[in-house]
Amino acid sequence: MGKLTAKEVAAKSKGKPGRFADGEALYFVVPKSGKSFWMLRYTANKKRKEMTLAKYSDLSLADARAEAAIKMKQFREGLDPLLAKKRAEQAEIKTVDDLFADWHIGNIKRLKHHQIPERIYRKDIAPHIGDVSIASVTARDIRELLQVIAKTGRPAIANDALMYCKQLFNHGIKLDLLAANPASAFSVSDAGGVEKSKDRALTIEELTQFFRAARDNNDSFSRDNYLACALLVTLGVRKSELAEAPWKEFDLEKQIWKLPKERSKSGVGIAIPLPEIVMEWIQELKIRACGSEYLFPSRRTSKNPHMGSDTLNRAITKLFGHEAGKKKQPTNKMGDMAHFTVHDLRRTCRTQLAKQGTLGHVAERCLNHKLKGIEGIYNQHDYFEERLSAHETLSKTIQSILT
16 A cells, blocks of 8 residues: 555545555544544554644645654654654643642542642742742752741641642652652651640630620621621531532421531531521522522632632631731731631530530531440431531520620
8 A cells, every 4th residue: 555645635534434554654634523633643562652743734645744744753762752752742831820720630630639639739838939840949949938938827738738838849759850759858846846635615705705895896707707706606617618618408498407418527517507596597598699609608719609718717817917918917806816717616605505504416416416335326316406406506505606
């Protein structure tokens, strides 16, 4: 079979699907769907390999032959064309942002909550070194970004940022883009320190102080944020469960929030009773949502249609005089009160349930915790009425703080 001619190629591109040899490992391919293209087909290590060169519209027959000749010359000299192509693609990874984009592809496949390292990278790492070339990042750069995070009173985030920096630059070493990891010599003592056991629960006095400060600074702490915190401490749900809640989960007539197992961190769905006071907050949010399908719609241009995962923590931290990414920090509105996070409101709910006399197994179900041991296996009762009573009592306590 002789070589193809330009006329033959043009005719075949409009004809039946097929693979047509031109010689010297070059093939013209007409697929069943899509555009025709040039392909290199060769054998390496006893394996047949195929490599797309270009679309037919982008490369003439003469140019395709020239490109194939270059690739096959590389092959005869010991360099597999596919490997050379992969290395060329890796060469496009020049900045730390480029490296993160490549690393994050694996995170999406590997991690259930891959948005967490992405959020920390975008918010706390990228502003410092994102546009820096990979090879020029130094240990001093890593130390500086860790110190900046630590100064904002977020030791856990500083530790996470260090962990992700180590993983990110190890990925660069895997790709042969780096000889050494600039973050490898650092430990948690250089970042946020050894994290203490998380047992922070706010007292009634602290809750009163917090909600008062939030009301007095409603220009920065929005009404949505205010009501979200009230709901979190009253219902004991997790931050993401509330911030991402769609209205379709709420039966406002029966006053029940049906949280499905797909959105529950515990993997167990639950019907959450909504006392009258909570319903007042829900009804206000319904008006404020302005027809959105979410309880807390995003108030900014965002890829998320609902409240962001770090919105509440950022708002709370700002009350304490820290704002990420700002050189001029806001005034501390919380005095000498110890900093707390959104998750501490869930722990506060559990503590207040205990203080008001709610039985332990009921309080655990209020937080959608699975009952432990034999009781968890045999006791499938959901304590709906008991939970309604518990939330009702707690909602009155929180309402008295709010007013």
